[in-house]
Amino acid sequence: MIALVDCNNFFVSCERVFRPDLEGKAVVVLSNNDGCVVSRSNESKAMGIRMGTPFFQIRHLVDNGSLKAYSSNYALYGDLSDRVMSILADTVPRIEVYSIDEAYLHLEGIPDEKIPVMCRELVVKIRKWVGIPVSVGLAPTKTLAKISSHFAKRHKGYRGVCMMDTEEKMLKALKLTPIDEVWGIGRKLAPKMKDWGIATAYDFVQRPEEWVSSRLGVNGLRTWKELQGIECIEEENEQRRKTICTSRSFADMIEDEQELSLRVSDFAAVCAQKLRKEGSAAGLVTVFLYTNRFRDDLVQYFPSLSLKLGVAANSTHDIVGTALKALKLIYRSGYKYKKAGVIVSDIVPSDSVQGSLFDFDEELRQKMDRLSAVMDEVNSSGTSVLRLASQRSGHYADGIRSEFRSPLYTTSLDEIIEVH
Amino acid sequence: MMAQEGIHAGFPSPATDYMTQAIDLNKELVRHPAATFYGRVVGDSMIDAGVDEGDILVIDRSLDPRDGDMAVCFINGEFTLKYLKFRPHLELLPANDRYPAIVVREGDDFKIWGVVTYVIKKVR
Incomplete structure (x- = not known):
């Protein structure tokens, strides 16, 4: 069993740690240079704001007070990410940090029946200690764990942890997962898949092995196997140079x-x-x-x-x-x-x-x-x-625009929270 | 051309030899680094507890708040430093006669943000 821990709306959640009044409000974080939206709260998603929306298109919402926008504050996000990762690393035998807001947990040696409880405790602990909400997807492979974490995030009933531990649950999840949401398919392949009549992950695994390997090669076959619970994605960084x-x-x-x-x-x-x-x-x-x-x-x-x-x-x-x-x-x-x-x-x-x-x-x-x-x-x-x-x-022009950056709450003593 | 070498375990620093067991306040004052944040005191509502404007608070969010703890709370849009009183009802007590106790009511946007473990004061 492998777990994917994914921080919910990570950049927005980081901002909310120090602005608890923004819980439940529409918030977005903008890319470098305040170009476009890179992180959205659930409320701003519900307003129809999409990932990558250029800032000028939503500026009026900020001006009329219905949306709060932040410039990227990577020093803050990096620090809070480190905190989340350190809690994960203290809890399980091995973690693989996949990105600033995602990590895989390798759970060798932990009995299956103890895993969901442990993960639920992690969700609570990270929320309390760092202030960040996370979701955990549990499944036999990384590709399935990613899908599982989507379910954990979208459906309140899971209380942050979704475990895909039976054939039945797996098939049901695959049927509900659009093919372009599958890790490893990506934006390039998605239109082709549509042409081939493949709409969901389930449609994809119905194709025979030869069909997949002749059209999509080794990588496609790997995804196809992973979706059926056969582990083939190794830890990626190992063969790469460490420094x-x-x-x-x-x-x-x-x-x-x-x-x-x-x-x-x-x-x-x-x-x-x-x-x-x-x-x-x-x-x-x-x-x-x-x-x-x-x-x-x-x-x-x-x-x-x-x-x-x-x-x-x-x-x-x-x-x-x-x-x-x-x-x-x-x-x-x-x-x-x-x-x-x-x-x-x-x-x-x-x-x-x-x-x-x-x-x-x-x-x-x-x-x-x-x-x-x-x-x-x-x-x-x-x-x-x-x-x-x-x-x-010998000069580096640091002309990056960040009109709405929050303070460096955790990395600069001059910018820590003020307490009255 | 440049010399390029792959380094696998960092490079030797001549200072490493001297970094032994000196007192490390980071370790002493920060028991849970992942949960520790800092805050700056503004105002004088806790002055009788020896907490003055400009002091730095060490805040440990991993601790469960107990009656009588000094804590950073968030109430109606602002962080505030007060003593917690749980019984008979939740109150935030200042340490300065000029300030009233704050009774936390249902509907207040209220959160105990973290328990204060140390106050760092600059005296010179």
């Missing part, structure tokens, strides 16, 4: 911040390129500096700092920007630096990245992808010639 490091000792020691920024930008850009090459994205960027430890006559300083990305990323823009932020925080003048490096970690498959721009701000995502692709192509000639402006100038 990527790019560093270098300098021929001459470097004291100047501009000069260091240039080098660090280059290292970060190489890391980003490697991430894209292996189809992954990183959630954490670390920058470190070494002075020359063999020079007793000089003052020594070996700082390092890790910054979390709101959403795992692999674009040159994101990785370089974050690395430069970290550098700015650790750089001190008056030292002669001999070595610097960038490490990216918390690596996940890039297709599992959920949240802001990857899924919904399609235009921005495509722009980033195109930019990165062009850079990869030009740079693959061997000499790095194409760079972001920041790689040259």
Whole structure:
């Protein structure tokens, strides 16, 4: 049995922890740059607001007071996500963090009859400790657990936990699940499925194995088996590299911040390129500096700092920007630096990245992808010639719009809640 | 060209050797990190309990509120710091004669948000 724990309307729920008065009200969270809707409360869903709706189309609702909109506050969402994940990790033998708001629980060694009670306790505990509502889907495979969590979320009667433990329940759920909601089918395949007369997950598993493998190949077959309770999706990150490091000792020691920024930008850009090459994205960027430890006559300083990305990323823009932020925080003048490096970690498959721009701000995502692709192509000639402006100038333009950002309640002591 | 190395267990930091058993207030004051939040005191309603404006509250949401606990509550649109009194009916008691007790009534938008475990005061 495997469990998928999914935070309900995660970004909106994060905002509500510190604004309890927004419970029961229509709330949305906007993507980077306040472009479009990336998270909706049930009330705003009921108003007909869809995922990805451009902000300008709903601005009048905010102005007339019927809708509350927030800019993305990834520092807050990342922190609350860590809290949820740590509670899960303390409870079960092994968890697999799938995205900022989802994790699989591997339940080896826990007797089946104890699992639902344990999961229900988790739902209550996470709500109480962190303030976040979660749903749990239990099933024999990951693909089914995902479907199961949808049921747990949509139907109040489950009280947050849905267990798909009999053949009968499984078939019933498959009949009620539109094919485009199945994990692994996605937006690209959905129209084809319609052409083939497949409307639900149940229709899909009725097709013979040969039919599926000839049309959809290995991946389609995997989904087909998973839907029938045959486990085939392995833990995804294992064969991927856990960290990527790019560093270098300098021929001459470097004291100047501009000069260091240039080098660090280059290292970060190489890391980003490697991430894209292996189809992954990183959630954490670390920058470190070494002075020359063999020079007793000089003052020594070996700082390092890790910054979390709101959403795992692999674009040159994101990785370089974050690395430069970290550098700015650790750089001190008056030292002669001999070595610097960038490490990216918390690596996940890039297709599992959920949240802001990857899924919904399609235009921005495509722009980033195109930019990165062009850079990869030009740079693959061997000499790095194409760079972001920041790689040259050492300045990172942080011109992201966030008109309605909530305070950094958990990551900045200056912005904690006020208590009267 | 650049030297690129795959690192699997982090990189050695010369500072690691010195990070041993020093007192860690984070560990002492924060028993449940996943459930601990901080708040800033505004106003003087708890002044007789030694809680002044600007103090930092350590709030542990994992604890079950008990009678007499100091807690951060949310009532009608605002976070408030008060003592909890459960009997004979739910009341929020200030520690300052100039403030009345708040009786929580049905229909109030009310929630006990978290129990306060420590108050951090800057004295200089």
